Amino acid sequence: MKFIVSSSALLKQLQSINGVVTNNPVVPILENFLFEIEPGKLTITASDLETSMITELPIEAQEAGRIAAPARILLDTLKNLPDQPVTFTLDEETYNIEISSSNGRYKLAGENAADFPRVPVVKGSAPVEIPSSSLARAINKTIFAVSTDELRPAMTGILVQLGEAQVTFVATDGHRLLRYRRQDVGAGQTANLIIPRKAFNLLKSSLPSEATPVRIEFNQSNAFFSFNQMRLVCRLIDERYPDYENVIPVSNPNKLTINRAEILNSVRRISIYSNKTTHQVRLRLTGSELVISAEDLDFSNEAKETLACQYDGEDMEIGFNARFLLEMLSNIDSEDITLELSTPNRAGLLMPAQADENESILMLVMPVMLNNYV
Secondary structure, three states: OEEEEEHHHHHHHHHHHHHHOOOOOOOHHHHEEEEEEEOOEEEEEEEOOOEEEEEEEEOEEOOOEEEEEEHHHHHHHHHOOOOOEEEEEEOOOOOEEEEEEOOEEEEEEOEOHHHOOOOOOOOOOOOEEEEHHHHHHHHHHHHHHOOOOOOOHHHHEEEEEEOOOOEEEEEEOOOEEEEEEEOOOOOOOOEEEEEEHHHHHHHHHHOOOOOOEEEEEEOOOEEEEEEOOEEEEEEOOOOOOOOHHHOOOOOOOEEEEEEHHHHHHHHHHHHHHOOOOOOEEEEEEEOOEEEEEEEEOOOOEEEEEEEEOEEEOOOEEEEEEHHHHHHHHHOOOOOEEEEEEOOOOOOEEEEEOOOOOOEEEEEEEOOEOOHHHO
16 A cells, blocks of 8 residues: 655654654564544554644545554654655565655665554543643743652652643642642642653643643543643553651741842852762841852862842841752743742742742752861
């Protein structure tokens, strides 16, 4: 059987789902894309058993058929072809695939489509719709704080809490915690889902830049995201997420407000002089002055800068990991930031000073012990 497709259109769709394909999959068939041909339409699936992505594109085809096509060689071939119609000829008995372009023929060995794992289907879930821009923003604001510790599987994903009138995204690695909440998106139901980091990374890279509604459905074991001609299915992390609300300190009498760019650039410079193991920087708050310093006693390196700020509270000194501070400050958009503190050994809360009415961002960072109060 044959079908004709634009080489650039096919390449674009394959690249959008290629992130799912792993180099050493559990099952060799997963090194392939599943091609399902119907008259006028090609459906392509990539899977790693945990996550599957499915996309569609129009083609010229008279017959229906299925075959598994090797991902790497197919992508490399299409990348090096100029934009032109190409003809695929498939032999469903030998699983051979022949690609014919205007000036060449390429033969590659496919596999039996029947060996490709079936993609789960959702049943009985009430769908939730969220704008693609809101979902992309939520992922960007939280994904960098997801844990990579496989011994704590719940923390290797992002907790999505669906509420009647709001949606909350939470990520933590035990040293910092991000809570991103949208008040302009309601699910009309309540549910807690833990979405794996890989699924959200794939989703983030494939979400369209133009405003598109993303439809979310879920059951006990899987979550389903669909938009335009793209679908993503991922297995949920079946673990209990830590009770993050209990970790967020309620009473924080010491409040610092400062220009975000100033403190970000200062911490970036000072961190060069910090210990390469602890990355510790010291913040000393007195009146309307913030002194940021770091030292590396092993190499006799030290640095100190003084910034003007607005500070309401008692004089205090607190230490933080500079890498965590830099990542968090880089992920805030507002001109000024607020840092709320209670004592030098309790978590600090970082948030934008100018909050958007539809969203709330709270970043919690644990302090590191300073020598003078150990």
